[in-house]
Amino acid sequence: MKKTLTTVPLTSPALCPSRRESFLPFVSPLIGEEEIAEVIDTLRSGWLTTGPKTRRFEEQFREYVGARHAIAVNSCTSALHLALTVLGVGRGDEVIVPTFTFCATANVVAHLGARPVLVDVDQDFNVKPEAIEAAITPRTKAIMPVHLSGQACDLEAILAIAARHHLPVVEDAAHAVGATYRGKKIGTFGKITAFSFYATKNLTAGEGGMITTDDDQLAQRMRLLSLHGMNCDAWNRHSASGSWYYEVTEAGFKNNMSDLQASLGIHQLRKLDAFIATRTNYAQRFTAAFSAIPEIEPPVIHPHRQHAWHLYILRLKLERLRIDRAQFIEELRSRQIGTSVHFIPVHLQPFYQQTFGYRRGDFPNAEHLYERIISLPLYPPND
Ligand SMILES: *Cc1c(COP(=O)(O)O)cnc(C)c1O
Numbered sequence: 001m002k003k004t005l006t007t008v009p010l011t012s013p014a015l016c017p018s019r020r021e022s023f024l025p026f027v028s029p030l031i032g033e034e035e036i037a038e039v040i041d042t043l044r045s046g047w048l049t050t051g052p053k054t055r056r057f058e059e060q061f062r063e064y065v066g067a068r069h070a071i072a073v074n075s076c077t078s079a080l081h082l083a084l085t086v087l088g089v090g091r092g093d094e095v096i097v098p099t100f101t102f103c104a105t106a107n108v109v110a111h112l113g114a115r116p117v118l119v120d121v122d123q124d125f126n127v128k129p130e131a132i133e134a135a136i137t138p139r140t141k142a143i144m145p146v147h148l149s150g151q152a153c154d155l156e157a158i159l160a161i162a163a164r165h166h167l168p169v170v171e172d173a174a175h176a177v178g179a180t181y182r183g184k185k186i187g188t189f190g191k192i193t194a195f196s197f198y199a200t201k202n203l204t205a206g207e208g209g210m211i212t213t214d215d216d217q218l219a220q221r222m223r224l225l226s227l228h229g230m231n232c233d234a235w236n237r238h239s240a241s242g243s244w245y246y247e248v249t250e251a252g253f254k255n256n257m258s259d260l261q262a263s264l265g266i267h268q269l270r271k272l273d274a275f276i277a278t279r280t281n282y283a284q285r286f287t288a289a290f291s292a293i294p295e296i297e298p299p300v301i302h303p304h305r306q307h308a309w310h311l312y313i314l315r316l317k318l319e320r321l322r323i324d325r326a327q328f329i330e331e332l333r334s335r336q337i338g339t340s341v342h343f344i345p346v347h348l349q350p351f352y353q354q355t356f357g358y359r360r361g362d363f364p365n366a367e368h369l370y371e372r373i374i375s376l377p378l379y380p381p382n383d
Helices: 002-006 033-045 052-065 076-086 103-111 129-135 155-164 216-225 234-238 259-290 325-334 350-356 364-370
Strands: 069-073 094-098 115-119 140-143 170-172 192-196 209-213 312-316 373-376
Touching (some): 033 259, 052 209, 052 259, 069 076, 069 216, 076 170, 076 216, 103 115, 115 350, 140 155, 209 216, 259 312, 325 373
Parallel strands (some): 094 115, 094 140, 170 192
Antiparallel strands (some): 069 209
16 A cells, blocks of 8 residues: 555656555555553453543543543434434424535434425535525524535534524534544534544444534533433442442433453554654545646645545546446556545435435535545555
8 A cells, every 4th residue: 555655756647556456445544553452451451441531531532622521422413313313303403414424414414304405515525505504494493514525614604604593503424533623623613513433434433423612511411412321330230339229310322432442442543643744644645646637626625724635536528538427437447446435425325215205406516526425545544
């Protein structure tokens, strides 16, 4: 991986190199000896589920982001679901979600019996603030922007719209751990922010997620709901000073993170800035190499937003090509390069068409992008 990337000259002939000898997977996690040793330490400690390591990971994450609270959970999907739950989203409500995202962003709205009001995106893959404002109705309960690919949305515009309409913003920051907007880390802007530590994400715990918020009451309730609605977790019950007694104050969920996951997270967080620096370096090399090629477009970059570079999404200028996106992917595969597509717009998915009446043609920008996008491998090397 390292060898290939560092030997690519920044000129277009480099884009027709000889075939690689081994397959370059689209994604590969970078797990070091520190993570492995920490997992083994946890296995030997006699405590596997939510406990001291989860608390340490939360504390370190809270400090890294600069938020008042950080609550570790088992996925970003759970984080988003908890966020909407404590904001009171339910049957008959509407939540505004960009159509150009992973299905989880919209699924959690559907889980709560509410309607995901899908809106279109711009050339930078992020939600259009004007589209959010146009979609607000008396039933709107929340706005859920997604910092797609790891670059922050136009938060100033989105937060101004939210303030004008007295609506909370729940950020899907699954791609954006470590990203900044005007010098401040993502996780400190909206009412609640949700992060993902899924296997393919910039920081991985195998599976996992984190919620950040500055709101004491929402934080307390999300923590409670993340573990059955019990007012005392198992670590506090089973430790030397603990008590067996607990009260269930609400029918909560089962969303807690285990200390095994936190063992990975603690060390991944320490390495995160270095991971992002490598991703940024590769992304800049890609952009420098691709800018001279009229058939493809590198991603749109905004000033004053530090990109986390979770994804490098190339846009094909199909009008200038004789092959389509599927053939382009096949050509790369035949040259031993794995790629992916992020994302199939939510409104093209059968469930969203059948349940909410969305149709092809509803969101022209997202559909135009969808036919042209390819995500390239972009991750720190393993060797
Ligand atoms: C990965 C992802 C999620 C879901 O994350 P999990 O931790 O797997 O639940 C949500 N939104 C977006 C945009 C994602 O890419």
